[in-house]
Amino acid sequence: MAYERSLYQMVENEYEELRRHNQEDLEARRRAVYIAVPKIEVIDKEIQSAGLSIVSLAVANPLDMQAKITALRDRQKMLQIRRKALLLENGFAEDELSLRYMCEHCQDTGVRGDKSCECYKRRLVMKAFEKSNLSQQLRSQSFKTFDWSLYSQECDPRYGISPFAAMQNIVEISKNFINDFERTDKNLLFWGESGLGKTFLSTCIAKELIKKGYSVIYETTYQIVSLLEDYKFKRSPDLSELKMQTERLYESDLLILDDLGAEFSTAYTNAALFDILNSRLITNKKTIINTNLSMQELSDRYSERVISRIMGSYQALQFIGEDLRIKTSVNHFQQK
Numbered sequence: 001m002a003y004e005r006s007l008y009q010m011v012e013n014e015y016e017e018l019r020r021h022n023q024e025d026l027e028a029r030r031r032a033v034y035i036a037v038p039k040i041e042v043i044d045k046e047i048q049s050a051g052l053s054i055v056s057l058a059v060a061n062p063l064d065m066q067a068k069i070t071a072l073r074d075r076q077k078m079l080q081i082r083r084k085a086l087l088l089e090n091g092f093a094e095d096e097l098s099l100r101y102m103c104e105h106c107q108d109t110g111v112r113g114d115k116s117c118e119c120y121k122r123r124l125v126m127k128a129f130e131k132s133n134l135s136q137q138l139r140s141q142s143f144k145t146f147d148w149s150l151y152s153q154e155c156d157p158r159y160g161i162s163p164f165a166a167m168q169n170i171v172e173i174s175k176n177f178i179n180d181f182e183r184t185d186k187n188l189l190f191w192g193e194s195g196l197g198k199t200f201l202s203t204c205i206a207k208e209l210i211k212k213g214y215s216v217i218y219e220t221t222y223q224i225v226s227l228l229e230d231y232k233f234k235r236s237p238d239l240s241e242l243k244m245q246t247e248r249l250y251e252s253d254l255l256i257l258d259d260l261g262a263e264f265s266t267a268y269t270n271a272a273l274f275d276i277l278n279s280r281l282i283t284n285k286k287t288i289i290n291t292n293l294s295m296q297e298l299s300d301r302y303s304e305r306v307i308s309r310i311m312g313s314y315q316a317l318q319f320i321g322e323d324l325r326i327k328t329s330v331n332h333f334q335q336k
Contacts, residue, residue, distance in 0.1 A: 004215050007124060007128055007131065008124070011110070011120065011123045011124050015109065015110045015120075018102060018108045019108050019109075022099050022101060022108060023099070026097070026098070026099050029096055029097065033087070033092060033097060036092075037086055037087075040083055040097075043079050043083045043086070046075075046079055047079045050073075050075050050079070053072050054072050054073065057069055057072075102119070103119040105117055106119060110123075125210060125211055128215070129207075129210060131215070132210060132216040132217060133218045133219060141200055141203040141204060141207070142203075142208075143204045146171070146200075146204065148164065148167075151163040151164040151321055152164060152322070156321075159320055161320075163320050163321030163322075166320050166321075167197070167319070167321075169317075170201065170317045170319070171201070173188075174204070177205065178205060181209060181212075181286065184286075185284065185313070186313070187281075187286055187288065187289070187313055187314045187315070188289070188314060188315055189291070189315065190202065190289065190291070191290075191291050191292070191294065191295070191317070191318055191319070192292070192318050192319030192320060193292060193323070194323065195322075195323030196319035196320070196321055196323070196324060197319060197324055198291075198319055199258055202218070202256045202258065202288050202290055205254075205288065206218060209254055214254060215252045215254070216252060216253065216255075216256065217248055217249060217252040217254070218258065219255075219256070219257065220257075220259045220262065220263075221257055221258065221259055221261070221262060221263045222259070222262055222263040224257060224272075224276065225264075225269050225272050225273070227245055227246060228246060228249075228272045228275075228276070229268065230242060249276060250276065250280065250283075251285070252285065253285060254285075254287070254288065255286075255287045256287075256290070257287060257289045257290070258290045260291035260293065260298075261292060261293040261297070261298070261301060265301055265302075270302055270306055273306050274305045274309065277309045281309060281313055289314065295316065298310070
């Protein structure tokens with residue numbers, strides 16, 4: 001799966017800017033060296049002159065060309081040794097007059113051999129993180145940092161299962177969702193009281209899919225509805241940017257719609273939600289919904305059309321247990 005074309009362009013622009021900076025840095029260091037040690041400038045000119053002579057001889061192709069070229073190359077080597085000695089004698093690094101790179105493997109081209117360099121891949125992933133609106137969370141939240149100790153292994157009689165076992169099941173389903181992302185026609189509905197890990201788990205899923213090359217957008221329901229309203233009623237001086245943001249809600253491979261139920265409930269809200277959920281279902285774009293509302297509360301709050309889309313095409317997974325944020329704070333306080 002390839003990333004959006006715009007992300008590649010952004011990374012290419014970064015490399016172009018990096019190479020420009022490297023060249024400017026070299027020129028600044030060269031000027032400083034020439035001012036401090038004028039002899040080095042003379043040597044550099046001699047090295048350059050010898051190089052031009054080698055090129056001229058190669059083009060002219062005289063009978064004794066090889067001998068003359070060898071002599072000129074020996075002269076260049078001697079001059080380079082002298083230049084290196086002068087640099088070190090005057091407190092400069094031996095590479096002071098060479099380009100310096102952020103990545104020595106690809107020399108800031110982004111290409112290593114016939115493949116993309118690892119530094120290019122990392123930049124691409126980071127750009128995708130930033131575009132998802134989850135860049136900060138994605139740095140620290142992942143399946144590897146999932147803290148299972150926060151979930152009780154005692155069976156909750158209300159549900160007939162422990163929070164630990166329930167979360168194990170949800171995590172397993174989430175990993176299958178990632179692995180079957182191209183093939184599945186299911187979406188996910190994470191519901192339960194606040195502080196049980198719904199957004200954290202959504203971030204874990206987002207991170208894995210972004211690394212695979214999928215486009216992911218995270219927004220709260222309130223932000224989504226506000227954006228759609230602004231676009232509909234043209235409440236922005238930059239309508240092209242507003243249009244692009246709106247289109248991303250419909251076109252991203254995964255939309256994480258967080259905190260459903262916290263937005264103002266109006267006829268427009270219901271219509272906007274139905275439009276975006278229905279459009280994404282028609283185009284087989286996946287969505288994860290996080291909500292603190294129960295199934296009954298969702299039915300009471302939203303139109304029948306919205307609820308039918310959610311109930312018919314989303315796998316509802318209930319989060320149970322204690323508020324993890326409170327539990328984490330208590331544990332931190334006790335450790336002190």
